[in-house]
Amino acid sequence: MTDPLLAELLELARTAAARAGALLRDGRPADLGVAATKSSPIDVVTEMDIAAEKLITGYLSEHRPEDGFLGEEGASREGTSGVRWVIDPLDGTVNYLYNLPTWAVSIAAELDGERVVGVVEAPMRGETFHAVLGGGAYVNGTALRCRPAPPLDQALVSTGFNYVATVRTHQADVAQRLIPRLRDIRRGGSAAIDLCDVAAGRLDGYYERGLHPWDLAAGDLIAREAGALTGGRPGLPADGDLTVAASPGVFEPLQKILEELGAWHD
Structure with missing residues (x-):
């Protein structure tokens, strides 16, 4: 990657996602319960969703204080840099609540409204997916390609x-x-x-x-x-x-x- 800004955004997203993933994986309390609900009583938020979003926004703010945020659990800031982070600190909350392994941390960076970096950390799979606009997609450093189309x-x-x-x-x-x-x-x-x-x-x-x-x-x-x-x-x-x-x-x-x-x- 030759663009220094995109390289910086990717590295920050990967580090933030890895830290949030480790928090969620290793810090899950045995008595995890519902902290709030959203669209219905079964659309839940746990204390760990909130903690993971705070970790991510805190880390990104420390390194890029002028960037904006849009987060599922309420993080919202306009920013002045042209960069906005779009964050789902725990995608698959109900799976996580039930201790099922299919959940992830999702972080994207937009530059002037265009998505340029994406990272999805899936700790229970041991997989980190990432992509940079125009640079291909990877999982754990291995290039990805979608499946040839069947009927x-x-x-x-x-x-x-x-x-x-x-x-x-x-x-x-x-x-x-x-x-x-x-x-x-x-x-x-x-x-x-x-x-x-x-x-x-x-x-x-x-x-x-x-x-x-x-x-x-x-x-x-x-x-x-x-x-x-x-x-x-x-x-x-x-x-x-x-x-x-x-x-x-x-x-x-x-x-x-x-x-x-x-x-x-x-």
């Missing part, structure tokens, strides 16, 4: 479900109508990891409605830098209405079917 009826696709019951009911209906047209559907519980698994060739595709910027910022960049296509509804970028990521050849037919099935609305 759609042989594609393995992951998705996620909302914690609001009425929204989840519609999402389940979409999945029920989609699954006969695919090899199968998986539901891992961490958008960041699903996006990285598309990048790593472990999934042919992924889609979900209702993601926030911190859910997808780092993983979207990692998937694209590994050769996947990402977007939302046809002609639109990935957003809260719909996020789709898939190998070229799977992306367009999957996106088209999701549009027909109304996956972009509740």
